[in-house]
Amino acid sequence: MxxxxxxxxxxxxxxxxxxxxxxxxxxxxxxxxxxxxxxxxxxxxxxxxxxxxxxxxxxxxxxxxxxxxxxxxxxxxxxxxxxxxxxxxxxxxxxxxxxxxxxxxxxxxxxxxxxxxxxxxxxxxxxxxxxxxxxxxxxxxxxxxxxxxxxxxxxxxxxxxxxxxxxxxxxxxxxxxxxxxxxxxxxxxxxxxxxxxxxxxxxxxxxxxxxxxxxxxxxxxxxxxxxxxxxxxxxxxxxxxxxxxxxxxxxxxxxxxxxxxxxxxxxxxxxxxxxxxxxxxxxxxxxxxxxxxxxxxxxxxxxxxxxxxxxxxxxxxxxxxxxxxxxxxxxxxxxxxxxxxxxxxxxxxxxxxxxxxxxxxxxxxxxxxxxxxxxxxxxxxxxxxxxxxxARRLLALPVNTLAPAAFGQMSANAQVIEEDGLGPKVLRLVDGSFLKLFRRRRWYTSGSFNPYSERFAVNSEQLRTMGIPTPLTLGLYRLEDGSSAVHYSPLPGNTLRQVLQGITAPAVRQALVERFGKFMAQLHEQGVYFRSLHLGNVLVLEDGEFGLIDLADMRIYPSSLSLSLRQRNLRHMQRYTEDRRWLFEDHFEALLQGYAMTASESAVSNLHRQVLAASHPARAH
Incomplete structure (x- = not known):
């Protein structure tokens, strides 16, 4: 101790x-x-x-x-x-x-x-x-x-x-x-x-x-x-x-x-x-x-x-x-x-x-x-x-200008995977690759110095060097309206949320949650703070391993994550109703067992307290 x-x-x-x-x-x-x-x-x-x-x-x-x-x-x-x-x-x-x-x-x-x-x-x-x-x-x-x-x-x-x-x-x-x-x-x-x-x-x-x-x-x-x-x-x-x-x-x-x-x-x-x-x-x-x-x-x-x-x-x-x-x-x-x-x-x-x-x-x-x-x-x-x-910790790909005509040609007949009020955000191109768009940010923000498309590419490369499967970046682009884009090859597999939805046997789901607990602990112990960590951003690959997608909002710390950062990661996952039910209600013990395979005893106890506090919030007097 x-x-x-x-x-x-x-x-x-x-x-x-x-x-x-x-x-x-x-x-x-x-x-x-x-x-x-x-x-x-x-x-x-x-x-x-x-x-x-x-x-x-x-x-x-x-x-x-x-x-x-x-x-x-x-x-x-x-x-x-x-x-x-x-x-x-x-x-x-x-x-x-x-x-x-x-x-x-x-x-x-x-x-x-x-x-x-x-x-x-x-x-x-x-x-x-x-x-x-x-x-x-x-x-x-x-x-x-x-x-x-x-x-x-x-x-x-x-x-x-x-x-x-x-x-x-x-x-x-x-x-x-x-x-x-x-x-x-x-x-x-x-x-x-x-x-x-x-x-x-x-x-x-x-x-x-x-x-x-x-x-x-x-x-x-x-x-x-x-x-x-x-x-x-x-x-x-x-x-x-x-x-x-x-x-x-x-x-x-x-x-x-x-x-x-x-x-x-x-x-x-x-x-x-x-x-x-x-x-x-x-x-x-x-x-x-x-x-x-x-x-x-x-x-x-x-x-x-x-x-x-x-x-x-x-x-x-x-x-x-x-x-x-x-x-x-x-x-x-x-x-x-x-x-x-x-x-x-x-x-x-x-x-x-x-x-x-x-x-x-x-x-x-x-x-x-x-x-x-x-x-x-x-x-x-x-x-x-x-x-x-x-060591592949910095950007190694050139950022090319994507003219409107070239963008139209690239996105022709593409399937819109995700969009918002400003238009498409993620496109599946005809060759099966993906194009993810990041809207223009104010020029004085961190997104101006380090565009999110470039963060995506750098984070993806760093995680692969750590042995964590991620999408392969094919190209980086800058659009005339100030937006940026990353072109990448997707990982073969389904999201963990989709896989859990398709499992009917509780024992099989429990075993998968336990494996995810171990994977989450590995991320935390390696200093990976994935702000957008939820079951929709974790893939179950064809070989049964886990991979990560949507990597722009991520940071790798020098040491294993502190207890407070682990708590913030958990709170983010608890915002999703279905994720909360599978991970922190139905199969919480399995999640703890998997997490304990890699994480320290204090980290496991902290996770336990965090979930219990969220499940039983103090009542106002």
């Missing part, structure tokens, strides 16, 4: 971390710099709400590490971090403690681990999180631009509020979210989102211009070229034309800003850095080494203003190889899985960071700050997406 109680407690803690703490921590990681008074508090929020919770989650469930250490990007990162820590052996010996040197690398690794856990267990919330962070950044940027316009005079550069204290570093964050809105404008399917993304992109781009920094302009150009390549469609042509026109406009309107500072001594800085690199080209000067460069500007610089040169200086060619590999592999994975929109957003961020890193930066592993937005944040997201894409 003590072991069981500990397992239950650890599962609830793990679930709470993955479902609530990590999303909050990730949102603040992306957006908190806009409103926090300094970076120190940003560090603490990341440690307390993302890094440390990720470590606790991995300690509670070490098996989660298995998938993580199979990812090439994470393996290369481990090699890079290990080599950087090993370089402390030949780096300068200072007074800082060894654990203090390891902390930045550990927190970077935990960023990847936490991102994996977040996508693994809350994949449906990733797009809303990114959107929410971008909205926070948009509102803060509008305010910053307004305040800047009130004090502007020639030569003044926008820094921004919150934790921003440098125009160049501020431009990285403005450019990061400008790249996000640019990505959204390329992948969004609804006009309302396009009408928001284009002005939002213009606002963020204006902020980039106001910082007076040229580095993000180069980075955004590369990001736009990458987007037109990875999303090749009619919008790509528009983007390329806009890029040419916009580039010409920026060159004309801001020519002075672009040329008056020349190359900002970059060539001299790089030449000096290469001379220092040549002293120890293979192993570098050490992760904790200091760098001082004097290009003749009257003061010394601490960075080579190029990320690759920084890596070469600190950890040499041996460190540069895994550094180059995890970026190249991340882009290759993004191209391979580009059907998933999140890969397009994350890879665009990575390209932006690569572009910005050509003339900026130099530190290789640091505490959370602006440079994380150029490399570690997009790369961690790509690694997390790749792991879960391979």
């Amino acid at each position: 003590q072991v069981s109680g500990f397992n239950s407690t650890s599962n609830r803690i793990f679930d709470f971390i993955c479902l609530w703490i990590l999303p909050l921590g990730y949102l603040l990681l992306l957006s908190a710099l806009f409103f926090l008074p300094g970076r120190s508090l940003h560090h603490k929020l990341f440690y307390g709400l993302f890094s440390i919770p990720s470590l606790i989650a991995l300690c509670l469930r070490p098996r989660e590490i298995k998938e993580l250490i199979r990812e090439p990007v994470f393996i290369a990162l481990l090699m890079f971090a290990a080599w950087a820590m090993l370089s402390l052996c030949w780096g300068p010996q200072d007074d800082e403690s060894i654990p203090g040197q390891f902390k930045p690398a550990l927190h970077t690794l935990l960023l990847f681990a936490g991102s994996y856990l977040l996508v693994r267990h809350r994949s449906e919330i990733i797009q809303p999180l990114l959107f929410s962070a971008a909205i926070v950044g948009l509102i803060a940027t509008v305010y910053n631009l307004y305040m800047f316009s009130r004090i502007y005079e020639p030569g003044l550069r926008l820094i921004g509020g919150g934790a921003f204290d440098n125009p160049l570093l501020s431009s990285h964050i403005f450019g990061f979210f400008c790249a996000y809105w640019l990505s959204v404008s390329m992948i969004c399917k609804r006009r309302q989102m396009l009408w928001l993304s284009l002005p939002a992109m213009a606002v963020m781009f204006t902020a980039v211009i106001a910082t007076g920094s040229r580095t993000p302009l180069v980075a955004l150009t590369l990001a736009a070229l990458w987007l037109s390549f990875i999303c090749w469609n009619r919008r790509s042509i528009v983007l390329l034309v806009a890029l040419a026109v916009g580039g010409s406009g920026v060159s004309v309107l801001f020519a002075r800003m672009l040329i008056e500072r020349g190359d900002s001594f970059r060539l001299e800085i790089w030449q000096l850095a290469l001379q220092r690199i040549a002293e120890h080209p293979w192993i570098g000067h050490g992760y904790n080494a200091s760098l001082t460069l004097d290009p003749g500007v009257g003061y010394a610089l601490q960075e080579p203003h190029n990320f690759a040169l920084g890596v070469l200086y600190y950890v040499g060619i041996f460190g540069l190889l895994p550094w180059l590999f995890f970026q190249a592999w991340g882009l290759l994975s993004s191209w391979r899985y580009r059907v998933q929109p999140l890969f397009i957003v994350a890879s665009t961020w990575l390209i932006f960071g690569i572009g910005a890193g050509l003339t900026e930066g130099g530190g290789i592993i640091s505490r959370p700050k602006e440079h994380w937005f150029l490399l570690w944040i997009p790369l961690a997201l790509i690694a997390a997406l790749t792991i879960n894409q391979r």
